[in-house]
Amino acid sequence: MIRLEGLTKNYGSFVAVNHISLHVPRGVLYGCLGPNGAGKTTMLRMIAGILRPTDGRVLIGGDDVQRHPIAAKMRLGFIPDRPFVYDKLTGAEFLRFVAGLYGQDGDAVERRAAELLDVFELSSWKDELIEAYSHGMRQKLIISSALIHRPECIVVDEPMVGLDPKGARLLKDIFRQFVDRGGTVLMSTHTLEVAEVMCDQIGILQHGQIVAHGTMAEIRRQHMAGDASLEELFLKLTGGHAVRDLVEVLGK
C-alpha cells in the first residue's frame, strides 16, 4: 500500500533521510521509531506530499505522490505531530472543510462528522471555535479529520501526544480496527510500549536510515537479542550507552 523507493531528503549538506526503501502492505500497522532528529517526521511529511524528496519516490496504492498527487492523496489521511488548525472555525466546520478538500459534502459527510465527533467525545464542542479547544481536543479533531473521507491508509506522526489515557486507548482501538479491515497505518512514535503492543512491524531509524526492520521477533533474531524488550533493543541500536551516562551524571 505504501512503498518508498530510495527516498532521500537533503537540507543543504545535511542528509535528513538517506535512501530509504520500504514497503508497508495492506492490513499492517507499521511503527517507525528512532531518536530525535533521526528523520522520522521528514520521512512521514514526504509520504504525505508536504515535502518534496531530493531523490527517490513514494507510492501510495501504486500512485506516485509527486506525479499523481491527487490520486495518491485521495487514499491518504495524515495526522501531524503539531495540531495547527484554523482557530476561527468550529470543530464541525473544520471537519466539513476537510471533507470538502476531498470533494465530499452533503448528508453523508454530516453523518460521518457527527459519528466521529461523538466517538472522540467532541459533540458538545462541535459549534465552539477551535481556539477554545485544548491541545488534546485539537489532536482528537485532527484525527477525526484524517478519518472523515474514509482513507485507505493513515500516516500519523506521534499520535499519542496530548491525548488523555481514554483518548489514547480509543485511538489504539480505532487503528487496530482500521488495520483489521484492510487499512494501512504508518506511524512514528517515541512511546515504545505503544509500539510494542500495537505495531505489526517496526522500523528503527537512525541518522536518516532504517537500521532495523521487521516484526519484533524478526528484529530480535536479526540482532541476536534473545527475548529483549523493544526498549532494550532500541537503546542497543540507537546508542543506549548515552542514556546510562546521563543517568550516572544525574545521580551524582
Add this chain to the structure above:
Amino acid sequence: MSQPSLTHVLQPKWRTVQQRLREVRVRGGGGKLVLLLVVGGVFWAGVFGVLYRILKYFRGVEELGPLLGAKLLGVALLSFVSILILSNVITALSSFFLAKDLDLLVSTPVDWLRLYLAKLGETLVHSSWMVALMSVPILAAYGVVYRGGLLFVPFALAVLLPLLALPAVFGSALTLVLVNVFPARRTRDLLSIVALGAAAGVILLFRLIRPEQLARPEGFRNLLDFIAVLRTPTSPFLPSEWATKAIMGFLGGDLDPLPLVLLWTTAAAFVTLGALLHRQLFAAGFTKAQEGAERFVRGVFWRHTVGTALSRLSVAKREFVLKDVKLFFRDTTQWSQLILLAVLVVVYLFNIKALPLFRGEQVPLFTVTLVSFLNLGLSGFVLASIAARFIFPAVSLEGRQMWLLRSSPLDLRALLWSKYWVGTVPLLVLALLLTGLTNVLLKASPFMMVVSLATICALTLAIAALALGFGALYPQFETENAAQIPTSFGGLVFMMTTIALLAAVIVVLSVPVSAYVRNAFDGLPTRVTGVMVAAFGVAAGLCAAATVIPLRIGLRRMENFEF
C-alpha cells in the same frame, strides 16, 4: 536572589535579530538589503526634497514664514503621536499579553519592573521604528533650511526620544486597562474600541488642525487673524507642541529649555506611573488573557448565503471560499480595519468634494478631466494599499495549516482561485465606488466615466493578482500577526511593482485622454481614433499581463513550498 539585568531579559529578542540578519547573509540576501536601502534612500530623498522646497519658500516669507514652518512641524508631529498611540495599543496587546515568550518570562523569578521595561522597550521599538525613520528626512530638512548645524542632530534626538516614549507608555497603559476591563480574551471588543478610537482620532486631528482655514487666508477678516491662528498652539498640553517649540526654538536661535524639560520629565513620570499601573494590573490582565474565548458559533448564516450563492462551484472551492469568509469576519484584527477604511474613504471623497473646482461660473473641463484622470492613479494606490493589507498576507496566513492543504488532494489552483476572488470582489466593489462617486462629484463627462470605470476594473484585477502572487513569492509563514506581513520586503516589492504598473497605465492612457480633451476644447465631438484604440489595447494588455503572470508565478512557487 539577584535579578537578571534588563539586557539579559531582552537577549533572546536581540539574538533573534542577529540570527535573522545572519540568515539573510547566508541566503545571499545582500541584494534585498541593497534594494531596501536604495528604496529607503530614494523615499528619504523625496520627502527631504519636497519639504526642503516648502521650507525654503516659507523662509522667504516675512513674518508668516517661521509661523508656517512651526505649524507644519506641529501638524507632522501631532500626526506622528496620534499614529503612535494607535500603533502602541495594538503592539502592546501582543507584546504584553499574547507573545510566546511570556509564559517563560512570567514563570521565572524576573521582577515586575524588569518585565515591564523589557516589554515596554519591545513595544516601543516595534511600533515606532517606522515613525522614527520617517522623521529623519523631515528633521533633516528643518535642520538644513534653518541652519541648525551639527548640534541639531543630538538635539533632535533628545526631543524625539521622549516623544516616542510617551505614546508607548500611554498605549501600553491603555491596553493594560482594556484587557482588565473586558473579560477573558475579548480582543474583538478591545480592537473594535481601538478602531473606533482611531476613527475618532482622525476626525479629531482634522478638526484640531483646521486645515481649511490655513489653506484660504482670504477667508480671514484680515492678516492679523490669520497670524493669530498660526500663533495659537494646537494645544499647549500636547507633547508634540512641546517638541515643536523646542525644535523651532533651537533653530530660531532663542532656545527655551522649558519644552525639552517638559518632554523629559513627563516621559519619566509616565514611565513611572505606567510601571506602577503594570504592577497593579498586569497579573490580573495576563490571567484573563489566558482564558478561552468560549464562543459558540453555528455558522449557518454564511452557509446559507455565501454557500448557496456558490453552490455551482466544486465542493473544494466552495468550502475554501466559505472558510476564508468566516475566518475574516471572525477575526477582529481583520474586519475592524474596515471601519478605518470606511472613514478614510469618506475623507477621500470629502476632499474631492472640497476641491475648489466649481467656484467660477464656467466648469473647467480640463481641470475636471485632469483630476478625474489622476484620481485613477490615486484610487489605484489606495486599492494597492488595501490589497497589501488584506490580499498580500493571504498565502502566508495558510502557513500553519499547509500540512493539511498539501496532504489533501486539493488542487493548489483551487486554493489560489478562492484566495483571488475572495480578495478581488470586495476590492472591485470599493474601486467602482471610489471611482464612480468621485466622477459623479467631479461632474466628469461620460467619456471619462467609462474610461475611469473600465481602467479601474482592469487595474483592480491586476493589483489583486500582484498582491497574491507576491504574497506567495515572499511568504511570511512564521508571522502570526497579519498586519505585520505587508511591511515585509515582499510587501515593499509588491507596492513598488504596483506603482510602476499604475504609472505605466496612466502614461499610456494619457494619449487618448489628452486627445479627448483637445477635441472637447475645440468643440469637436469625441472621435475614437486608431491611436486611441491602440492605447486602450496596450493598457488592457498591461493589466492582463499583470494579472496572469503573477498568479502563474505564485502557483509555481506554492507548488514548491516545503514545510
